[in-house]
Amino acid sequence: xxxxxxxSVRRARxxxxxxxxxxxxxxxxxxxxxxxxIPMGSAVLYSLYEWDGLARKGYVGLANFSDILFDPVRNKVxxxxxxxxxxxxxxxxxxxxxxxxxxxMLLARNPRGYRFYQVVFFLPVILSTVIVSFQWKLFxxxxxxxxxxxxxxxxxxxxxxxxxxLPETALPAMMLVNAxxxxxxPTLVFLAAIHRxxxxxxxxxxxxxxxxxRIAREIIWPLMAPAVTIIVVLTFIGSFNWFEIPYVMNGxxxxxxxxxxxxGLLFYRTAFGSISAGxxxxxxxxxxxxxxxxxxxxxxxxxxxxxxxxEVEMN
Amino acid sequence: MEHRRNAGLETWLMYIxxxxxxxxxxxxxxxxxxxxxxxxxxxxxxxxxxxxSLNLDNYKTIWTTTDVxxxxxxxxxVTIISVALxxxxxxxAAYAISRYxxxxxxxxxxxxxxxxxxxxxxxxxxxFVQMKSMGLVDNxxxxxxxxxxxxxxxxxxILSGFLRALPGELEDSARVDGASExxxxxxxxVPLITPALVIAGIYNAVPxxxxxxxxxxxxxxxENRTLAQGLTTxxxxxxxxFGVLYAGLTLAALPIVVVFIIQSRRxxxxxxxxxxx
Numbered sequence: 001x002x003x004x005x006x007x008s009v010r011r012a013r014x015x016x017x018x019x020x021x022x023x024x025x026x027x028x029x030x031x032x033x034x035x036x037x038i039p040m041g042s043a044v045l046y047s048l049y050e051w052d053g054l055a056r057k058g059y060v061g062l063a064n065f066s067d068i069l070f071d072p073v074r075n076k077v078x079x080x081x082x083x084x085x086x087x088x089x090x091x092x093x094x095x096x097x098x099x100x101x102x103x104x105m106l107l108a109r110n111p112r113g114y115r116f117y118q119v120v121f122f123l124p125v126i127l128s129t130v131i132v133s134f135q136w137k138l139f140x141x142x143x144x145x146x147x148x149x150x151x152x153x154x155x156x157x158x159x160x161x162x163x164x165x166l167p168e169t170a171l172p173a174m175m176l177v178n179a180x181x182x183x184x185x186p187t188l189v190f191l192a193a194i195h196r197x198x199x200x201x202x203x204x205x206x207x208x209x210x211x212x213x214r215i216a217r218e219i220i221w222p223l224m225a226p227a228v229t230i231i232v233v234l235t236f237i238g239s240f241n242w243f244e245i246p247y248v249m250n251g252x253x254x255x256x257x258x259x260x261x262x263x264g265l266l267f268y269r270t271a272f273g274s275i276s277a278g279x280x281x282x283x284x285x286x287x288x289x290x291x292x293x294x295x296x297x298x299x300x301x302x303x304x305x306x307x308x309x310x311e312v313e314m315n
Numbered sequence: 316m317e318h319r320r321n322a323g324l325e326t327w328l329m330y331i332x333x334x335x336x337x338x339x340x341x342x343x344x345x346x347x348x349x350x351x352x353x354x355x356x357x358x359x360x361x362x363x364x365x366x367x368s369l370n371l372d373n374y375k376t377i378w379t380t381t382d383v384x385x386x387x388x389x390x391x392x393v394t395i396i397s398v399a400l401x402x403x404x405x406x407x408a409a410y411a412i413s414r415y416x417x418x419x420x421x422x423x424x425x426x427x428x429x430x431x432x433x434x435x436x437x438x439x440x441x442x443f444v445q446m447k448s449m450g451l452v453d454n455x456x457x458x459x460x461x462x463x464x465x466x467x468x469x470x471x472x473i474l475s476g477f478l479r480a481l482p483g484e485l486e487d488s489a490r491v492d493g494a495s496e497x498x499x500x501x502x503x504x505v506p507l508i509t510p511a512l513v514i515a516g517i518y519n520a521v522p523x524x525x526x527x528x529x530x531x532x533x534x535x536x537x538e539n540r541t542l543a544q545g546l547t548t549x550x551x552x553x554x555x556x557f558g559v560l561y562a563g564l565t566l567a568a569l570p571i572v573v574v575f576i577i578q579s580r581r582x583x584x585x586x587x588x589x590x591x592x
Contacts, residue, residue, distance in 0.1 A: 020496050021411050025423065028408035028467050032430055035442070035464035040433050042441035054444060103336060106329050113333075119579045120337050123344070126575045126582060128525035130543040131568050134550060134560070135347050144557055146346055149362045180339070188583055189590045212325065230590045241436065244527050248547065271440050272532070282440050289437040297432070 043293075047286035053279070064287035078288075081254070081261045088175060088262070089239035096179040097186045097231055104190035105216050118191075121184035129181060133248035136177045140164055164250055167259035174245050174260060181245075182238075186231045193227030194220055229307035233300050240296050243268070263292055344568075351562035358557045373562035381552070382537050383563055386545030387570070393455055393541060394524045397462040398516050404463065405470035405515065406508075410500055412471070413478040414486070424475070430468030435461070439532055446533060453535045461529055466519040473518065473588060477511035478504065517578075517585030524571060542567055 047064050050057040068074050107117060124132065139146045142162035151160045163173040197220060205215050243264035246254060252274050254261025269277040271285030350358055351373055352366035377383050412424045435442070442461070443452070451457030481504060489499045505512075530544035540548065546567060553559045575582050 017415070017496070018417075021415060021417055024407040024411035028404040028471065029423075029426070031404060031460065031464040032427070032467050034445075035460050036430055036433060036435055036438075039435070039438035039442040039445060042445075043438045046441055054447070102332070106333060109329065111329060111333060117333055117337065118583065119576070120340050122579070122583055122586075123572070123575065124340060125586065126521055126525075126571055127568055128527070128543045128571075130525075130527045130546050131564055134546060135343065135564055138557065138560060138564075139343065139346075144359060144362075146362055153363075180343075184340075185587070185590075189587055192587065192591045227590070234590065237434070241434065248527075267437075282444075286440050289440065293434065293437050296434070 043286050043289055046282055047290050049283055051282035054282075060283070064283045065291065068284060068287055068291065074284075077258075077261070077266060078263075080258060081263050081266045084171065084254075084259075084261055085240050085242060085263050087171065088178075088242055089236055091172075091175045092178060092235055092239060093232070095175070096183050097235060099179065100183050100186035100231075101190055103183070103187045104194060105220065107187070107191050108194040108220070109212075118188060121187050123184070124181050125184045127181070129244040130248055132177065132181045133245050136173075136180070137164065137249050140173060165256055167257045170250060170256055171260050174249055177249070178242075178245055186235075189227050189231060190224060193224040197223045225307070225311040229304060229311065232307060233303055236299060236303065237296055240292065263288075267292065347561055347568075348565050350558065351565045353558050353561075355555075355557055358561075373556075373558045374566065376556075376559050377563050377566060381549055381563070382540065382545060383542075383549055383566060385538060386540050386542045386549075387567070389455060389540065389545075390524055390542040391570075393458050393462065394520055397459045397466070397523050398520045400459065400463045401466050401470055401519060402512055402516055405467055406474055406505060406512070408467070409471045409474035409478055410504070413475040414481075414500075414504070424471075427468050427471045430465075431472065435465045436528060439528075443532060452533055453539055454533075455539060457533055458529055458541070461533075462519075462523045462526070466523070469518060469589060470515045473515040474508065474511055477508045481507055513581055514585045514588050517582055518588050521571070521582075521586060 046056075048059060048061060050060050050064075068078060103121065107114060111117070138144070140148075140163045142148060142160075142165065147163065148160035151157070161169060163169045201219055201223075202215055205219055210218075241264055242262050246260045246262050246265060247268075250256070250260050252265055252269055253276055254265050267285060267288050268274075270281055270288055273280040346363075349366055350362075352368070352370050354370070354372075357364075357366065408427065412420060412427070446452050446457050446461075449457075451460065485503055485507075486499050489503055494503075525543055526541070527543040530541045534540050534544060537545075537548065546563065549563055550560060553563070
């Protein structure tokens with residue numbers, strides 16, 4: 001008698017536990033399925049159809065993909081935008097992350113005002129990209145902007161050009177704005193990585209009379225490799241999804257003369273319509289999104305693999 | 316001697332670099348703040364001098380004739396509700412995954428982690444069609460659902476790391492005392508991970524507050540615009556009045572800057588949480 005009682009209590013308890021677990025998991029799972037997984041899956045499906053506005057027409061197989069990649073007009077716009085994204089990635093790696101690396105190495109030496117610098121460098125990171133973009137758009141205004149006023153004040157009249165209006169200077173100006181906005185993030189990630197290196201490594205080298213430059217290059221740099229991996233991958237994802245700064249500063253068409261056109265802008269124009277792309281086109285838009293996803297995903301995996309193997313080697 | 320002089324030079328260079336960077340960050344923000352107190356004539360005539368007085372006319376214009384206060388309110392509503400919903404549902408899911416052994420537990424946590432790798436922006440077209448059919452386009456509730464859902468994977472990831480580290484004796488002794496599973500979770504375990512809740516909250520609240528992309532696609536009527544998106548409208552309307560534009564930017568930046576300055580340590584820890592192991 002005793003044992004069956006116990007058995008039934010146990011069974012009831014297990015049943016209750018199952019119910020309890022289901023209760024805990026359902027809200028989050030439901031939100032994730034409805035608002036993330038279903039849309040992500042549908043994107044692939046959408047790219048295989050022809051669309052007329054919100055209405056789905058016939059199945060077209062991979063035609064949308066081949067249009068984007070091989071149609072002479074579309075293909076030219078696509079690769080032009082893609083090339084600009086490549087420029088953004090490479091430039092940001094050098095000016096934004098390179099600068100951050102130097103700052104992190106300096107901060108790791110525990111200068112006076114160490115906390116203050118961290119807070120200051122992180123300040124632009126927390127601002128909305130839209131605020132930062134508009135702020136610099138005002139500063140770069142050819143007539144009213146502070147940048148040109150300052151250049152004229154110091155006698156560099158010939159440098160006071162309409163920065164966002166010239167095809168040669170618009171993209172570099174935007175990339176500098178991006179660097180101003182974000183450099184604090186890699187700085188503090190690198191700094192945290194340096195702090196995890198055991199101090200006796202560095203102290204021992206210093207006692208042996210190694211120069212700061214040698215310590216930085218031969219001890220700190222190899223041992224902070226995991227942080228470098230993360231920053232490279234995040235910068236890559238950010239560069240190929242670059243949208244807000246070019247959109248706010250120079251609009252949807254990547255003006256002047258397409259010099260600031262990006263995959264993100266092209267995707268938006270294709271999907272939701274614009275002056276140059278015409279009405280909204282969900283088929284080609286989805287195909288472009290799928291291609292971008294595959295490209296970013298594959299590169300991120302390969303980069304992580306390669307950079308991680310480097311980490312192991314050096315340790 | 317040689318070495319000493321070298322070290323001195325290095326230190327000098329270091330401070331020049333650090334102070335130069337500080338000026339490069341703070342001066343533009345300071346100019347934005349100061350220009351907000353100026354008239355157009357002052358901005359054009361004396362761009363670098365301090366404003367003649369702390370003239371609040373530009374702020375009055377914004378407060379009385381533009382929708383910027385409304386945008387601020389909408390952003391606050393969306394951010395607060397999204398983060399609250401996120402922390403409640405995220406804690407529940409993380410708790411189930413990390414505190415119980417059950418069949419399929421690994422599958423369930425894989426399911427949540429998979430969301431970490433999916434950039435929802437690229438699914439904006441199907442999402443738009445779906446939201447339209449659900450009546451969630453041009454609706455703050457739609458934004459709240461999207462933000463909550465896309466932030467869940469990172470939240471579950473951060474929280475389950477902390478929950479897993481809690482010792483099992485705590486819940487066992489409570490269970491012996493006859494406490495219900497719900498009470499054990501709410502009264503004993505969750506209070507212990509408050510720091511993790513703060514980190515997960517900040518990690519997601521900042522991008523939600525600052526987001527521009529989803530409102531750009533989903534919000535149409537002026538009353539529903541959020542801050543980042545509303546600023547584009549505001550800039551269109553006041554494109555010739557620089558003082559008002561600078562004041563608007565300052566006002567838009569103010570809430571998050573104030574919170575950041577008060578809580579800088581937590582912000583930095585929270586926002587870099589995804590990149591630092």
